[in-house]
């Protein structure tokens with residue numbers, strides 16, 4: 028059992044962010060296995076003291092990184108919690124003594140027992156989506172964990188019991204574990220969403236559930252120990268309240284993410300790179316690559332490691348472009364996000380990404396239209412056929428997401444902003460967009476059409492065609508007719 032090393036002790040009492048970073052550096056660079064429980068307790072304690080601490084404590088105006096802005100974190104405090112975690116795990120799981128053959132692999136029963144040990148020590152009822160419930164500090168001092176926190180606690184518990192084969196598997200909105208000699212076994216260990224029966228102990232569905240975004244088409248992030256450290260660092264939540272972040276906690280998270288980035292542990296973790304990009308946009312670190320490069324690296328990682336089945340890398344990038352008024356680029360990112368979601372069937376477990384697309388379609392794009400149509404600049408996106416093409420690709424992806432799904436996606440609330448948006452583009456701009464339809468035997472391909480006047484725009488050619496009759500149909504009237512007829516039929520249903 029890893030536990031405290033002398034060098035960790037030497038860094039206590041923890042009085043500054045930089046000593047927390049030193050402990051992580053030590054665990055990542057000079058140990059065989061970073062101790063997940065120890066690191067989670069430490070950052071949980073720091074986050075708690077700076078975000079949930081005594082509200083009327085005297086706020087010292089000083090450099091939070093080096094000074095004693097942190098209430099001193101005593102070694103003893105951490106040690107008590109660490110030993111408590113270890114005894115909970117040791118107590119509820121009768122681990123067979125090390126077999127003569129040495130390496131022992133976890134079994135489904137063992138994983139389920141550890142999940143039960145965590146599950147049965149959570150307090151009865153609490154608001155599961157609250158902030159600061161992700162760490163072992165929250166678990167050990169308040170018996171509260173969010174859904175990610177339970178999965179993380181199970182992996183940390185298995186590590187404490189000596190099962191180094193149990194690792195965290197992460198989709199964009201769920202977490203589970205892999206284990207066994209070849210890490211091919213999978214098990215649910217936590218709940219997902221509201222009002223869903225948990226499936227703890229079961230293996231990850233291969234059937235219809237696997238086609239939903241929630242399980243990212245069996246392309247989850249499979250963590251190494253160091254990537255599990257990256258997950259706990261990503262889960263650090265600097266928010267003080269709805270409008271303010273605790274500066275020191277955000278700084279700690281940003282520095283730890285750069286430490287992990289430099290060691291190569293974010294290379295296969297697109298969301299962690301996106302988190303770092305968000306932090307860099309807020310407060311750029313001198314001498315570091317700019318945030319827009321990080322968002323592009325996250326996309327490249329998802330494309331090369333996860334068969335481009337992840338949506339968030341594109342919505343991280345789209346959000347960045349939107350906040351920086353780079354609307355043409357934002358449309359491109361959102362169309363690319365839509366090209367990912369079109370490959371899935373929509374299921375009831377996919378609410379989180381549904382809300383993401385709904386906000387883009389019904390809040391962000393209408394806001395851009397309003398802003399752009401108030402100005403008269405010739406440079407307006409309303410004059411750009413490639414912007415219109417991206418919007419059609421964006422909406423088309425959502426339509427195809429719905430096709431073949433048991434649950435509908437679109438409803439009248441989508442149609443009004445959609446029609447309003449499309450009608451903001453003049454007919455001569457719209458007519459410059461070519462929809463290249465797939466011939467029946469064609470496979471999915473991207474056709475790059477070159478316009479008479481030289482600008483190119485493309486629509487990923489998928490099996491959703493707006494008009495089969497001719498490949499140069501002016502798309503929008505068919506699309507609007509199609510949507511209006513759907514809306515009318517829906518209204519008749521109501």
Ligand SMILES: FC(F)(F)Cc1cc2c(N3CCN(c4nnc(C(F)(F)F)s4)CC3)ncnc2s1
Pocket residue numbers: 174175197198199200201202258261262298299301302339340341342343344346383
């Ligand atoms: F484990 C679960 F169940 F919590 C699933 C995970 C979520 C998540 C994450 N997130 C979720 C996505 N997220 C986003 N923040 N902004 C996003 C975007 F919409 F701008 F793209 S996506 C915050 C960080 N960041 C690192 N790792 C993970 S693992």
